[in-house]
Amino acid sequence: MPSTATIEKPSNVSEALARGRLGVPSVVFFVLSAAAPLTVVAGVVTTGYGVIGVLGIPLAFLMVAALLALFSVGYVTMARRLANAGAFYSYISRGLGRPAGVGAAWVALLAYNALQVGLYGTIGAAAEPVLDRLFGVSVQWWLVALGAWAIVAVLGLLRVDINGKVLAVLLLAEIAVVLVFDLAQLGNPAGGQVSFAAFAPDNLFVPGLGAVLVLAILGFVGFESAVVFSEESKDPRRTVKVATYLSIAIIAGLYALSSWSMTVAVGPDQISEQAGEQSVALIFNLAAEHLGDTVVTIGQVLFLTSVVAAMISFHNTTARYAFALGRERVLPAAFGRTSPSSGAPRTASLAQSALGLVVILLYAINGWDPIVQLFFWCGTSGSFGVLLLIATTSVAVIAYFARDGREESLWRRAVAPGLAAVALLGVFTLAVLNFADLLGVPADHTLRWGVPIAYLVAALLGVVWGLVLRSNRPGIYARIGLGAESAAATIRAETPNLPAAPERAEARR
Amino acid sequence: MLVADEFFLVAHGDARGKAKLNSAATGLGLAGCLLSELVLGGHITVVGGDVSVVNTRPPADALAHTVLDQLVGEAQHRSVRIWLSFLAQSAATSVGERLSRAGVLRRQESRRLLRSKVSYAPVDPNAAAWPATRLRVLLERSDPPPTLADAVLLGLIAAAGLSREVLWSVGPRAEHRFTELVASLPPPLKELATQTEAAVGAAVLRGSL
Numbered sequence: 001m002p003s004t005a006t007i008e009k010p011s012n013v014s015e016a017l018a019r020g021r022l023g024v025p026s027v028v029f030f031v032l033s034a035a036a037p038l039t040v041v042a043g044v045v046t047t048g049y050g051v052i053g054v055l056g057i058p059l060a061f062l063m064v065a066a067l068l069a070l071f072s073v074g075y076v077t078m079a080r081r082l083a084n085a086g087a088f089y090s091y092i093s094r095g096l097g098r099p100a101g102v103g104a105a106w107v108a109l110l111a112y113n114a115l116q117v118g119l120y121g122t123i124g125a126a127a128e129p130v131l132d133r134l135f136g137v138s139v140q141w142w143l144v145a146l147g148a149w150a151i152v153a154v155l156g157l158l159r160v161d162i163n164g165k166v167l168a169v170l171l172l173a174e175i176a177v178v179l180v181f182d183l184a185q186l187g188n189p190a191g192g193q194v195s196f197a198a199f200a201p202d203n204l205f206v207p208g209l210g211a212v213l214v215l216a217i218l219g220f221v222g223f224e225s226a227v228v229f230s231e232e233s234k235d236p237r238r239t240v241k242v243a244t245y246l247s248i249a250i251i252a253g254l255y256a257l258s259s260w261s262m263t264v265a266v267g268p269d270q271i272s273e274q275a276g277e278q279s280v281a282l283i284f285n286l287a288a289e290h291l292g293d294t295v296v297t298i299g300q301v302l303f304l305t306s307v308v309a310a311m312i313s314f315h316n317t318t319a320r321y322a323f324a325l326g327r328e329r330v331l332p333a334a335f336g337r338t339s340p341s342s343g344a345p346r347t348a349s350l351a352q353s354a355l356g357l358v359v360i361l362l363y364a365i366n367g368w369d370p371i372v373q374l375f376f377w378c379g380t381s382g383s384f385g386v387l388l389l390i391a392t393t394s395v396a397v398i399a400y401f402a403r404d405g406r407e408e409s410l411w412r413r414a415v416a417p418g419l420a421a422v423a424l425l426g427v428f429t430l431a432v433l434n435f436a437d438l439l440g441v442p443a444d445h446t447l448r449w450g451v452p453i454a455y456l457v458a459a460l461l462g463v464v465w466g467l468v469l470r471s472n473r474p475g476i477y478a479r480i481g482l483g484a485e486s487a488a489a490t491i492r493a494e495t496p497n498l499p500a501a502p503e504r505a506e507a508r509r
Numbered sequence: 510m511l512v513a514d515e516f517f518l519v520a521h522g523d524a525r526g527k528a529k530l531n532s533a534a535t536g537l538g539l540a541g542c543l544l545s546e547l548v549l550g551g552h553i554t555v556v557g558g559d560v561s562v563v564n565t566r567p568p569a570d571a572l573a574h575t576v577l578d579q580l581v582g583e584a585q586h587r588s589v590r591i592w593l594s595f596l597a598q599s600a601a602t603s604v605g606e607r608l609s610r611a612g613v614l615r616r617q618e619s620r621r622l623l624r625s626k627v628s629y630a631p632v633d634p635n636a637a638a639w640p641a642t643r644l645r646v647l648l649e650r651s652d653p654p655p656t657l658a659d660a661v662l663l664g665l666i667a668a669a670g671l672s673r674e675v676l677w678s679v680g681p682r683a684e685h686r687f688t689e690l691v692a693s694l695p696p697p698l699k700e701l702a703t704q705t706e707a708a709v710g711a712a713v714l715r716g717s718l
Binding site: 011012013014017086229231323324327338341342343345483484486487488 | 707710714
């Protein structure tokens with residue numbers, strides 16, 4: 001749109017729309033609330049030490065943070081020009097073509113569902129101490145998981161997103177507890193000596209490096225969602241960018257500190273063995289040694305709420321992904337419908353819940369281990385899928401700006417995305433090579449190739465489906481990657497460069 | 510009855526005027542209706558995602574007049590999506606007031622704890638239920654033929670995710686007719702409906718419903 005307004009005159013419209021706009025702190029809170037710090041520290045990190053057996057996890061968090069920050073340079077720049085900016089597959093459709101976009105969408109559905117479903121594995125362990133204290137009972141993990149499943153399914157349908165303020169309070173409390181635990185661990189080092197061994201590159205660059213990096217990425221999942229608020233932020237050019245970098249920095253700092261302090265308290269040579277034995281109870285047992293019973297109880301309760309909040313958050317993310325695809329008609333149109341009264345993406349939510357139920361029952365009936373085989377395997381497999389999406393997106397960003405990005409600086413459109421792409425593809429290659437280490441299984445285990453092949457198949461089927469749409473349903477093909485905006489796209493199909501969300505265009509004036 | 514009035518009554522379609530549609534989609538749907546009234550009156554048109562004023566002759570209705578004045582007064586904002594977001598903020602209240610002035614609804618203030626809540630209850634439940642019934646009849650029979658206003662109302666009802674209210678209990682032929690009517694809307698009205706649908710979808714994705 002041409003810039004015609006030369007005199008700044010007060011505008012009721014701009015003012016009214018600016019009133020509800022979000023600043024950096026609100027966006028950061030939104031991103032971090034999906035991160036669920038205590039779930040990662042108490043659940044993912046401890047299990048990671050136990051299963052992978054590599055000491056360098058703290059350094060891996062820092063490395064991944066640097067890598068994602070580099071990736072975000074191009075990602076955030078491209079987000080401003082994109083409809084449906086919250087979803088990786090939109091970037092991939094615009095950068096690498098729509099068939100690749102559908103492939104990415106299939107991969108994303110698989111990955112986010114795995115992340116959500118995996119959380120049902122840890123809820124039993126998280127609830128155990130709390131139920132024990134409250135009622136003095138010990139309940140089967142799958143009973144707890146079914147209870148949590150019912151809560152998530154109902155809340156997902158009613159669209160009761162937990163109130164933002166409640167979530168913010170829980171998040172701050174979680175961070176506070178994690179920091180208190182960290183200080184107590186650092187104040188009581190094993191053998192009286194604070195060891196920095198966990199930050200030594202020698203302890204990260206070992207066979208299994210790829211596995212540790214995938215684990216670290218799991219902690220950052222959700223960082224990509226800040227861009228959803230481009231249209232709703234106070235300063236579209238700045239707010240989202242700052243919020244993305246800040247979220248990455250906070251997550252990296254917190255997780256690196258916590259995973260390091262664990263090794264200090266237990267001893268770098270002991271951590272793998274102890275974490276393997278005590279699993280998610282490790283940090284609470286450590287806290288029990290040095291801190292009062294009250295603090296431990298608070299920590300256990302917050303661990304439980306953290307897992308529940310993460311489940312709801314991932315459920316909603318997954319359902320929205322399917323909703324966006326339904327709106328595009330890439331998934332059946334039913335997925336794009338909402339419940340009138342609540343506005344919840346009903347079919348998408350029900351489908352996600354159905355999958356969760358099937359998985360819980362499958363694990364319960366077969367008696368598989370909920371922590372390692374459900375929580376950890378699904379979590380890391382999901383993270384592997386997200387890594388694949390990030391790596392592909394970084395290539396898509398380069399391709400996109402190579403065609404249409406002269407007004408962006410060379411750093412933003414080529415150098416940073418280029419470096420990020422090389423590094424991310426490297427990490428992905430390592431992850432594929434180290435996949436057995438990631439799951440902690442022997443190299444001939446079915447899942448060692450099963451999971452990577454599942455993603456490959458999903459991606460290929462998606463690409464084929466995209467090609468089928470291109471030849472048979474050009475109307476739908478044109479909508480791929482536009483998410484909810486695809487409704488308006490049929491009208492604008494004749495304009496080759498679909499303008500990104502109009503408010504951004506206005507904001508640039 | 511004007512487009513937004515009927516949308517309001519369909520979206521609050523029970524005897525006590527309780528909302529059947531979430532507030533974000535209601536606001537956006539009503540905003541689309543208010544703009545469609547101006548399109549139908551020949552005051553504005555919608556092309557390529559932008560609204561432009563084509564005739565400033567005052568509309569007969571006071572609310573339409575106000576909306577048109579706003580569009581004229583802030584010509585620097587042209588994007589339909591901007592106007593939908595802006596009008597959505599106040600549409601439920603302004604249309605509720607319009608229906609109260611017309612004697613269809615009664616404004617009610619209820620106090621709960623510290624907040625007072627304004628709602629609109631139908632004066633005559635049968636009259637309030639009429640638009641939904643009328644639309645169903647329209648879809649099931651070919652006589653009387655639907656007007657352009659009916660077609661755009663149906664388009665906006667679909668865009669806001671409220672189709673179920675007019676489609677329950679009707680046969681597949683009526684559903685087909687519904688789809689056909691919406692698909693054959695003339696370009697400015699069709700674009701208005703699709704932009705409204707996109708705005709509602711975007712609100713779902715942001716989780717801001």
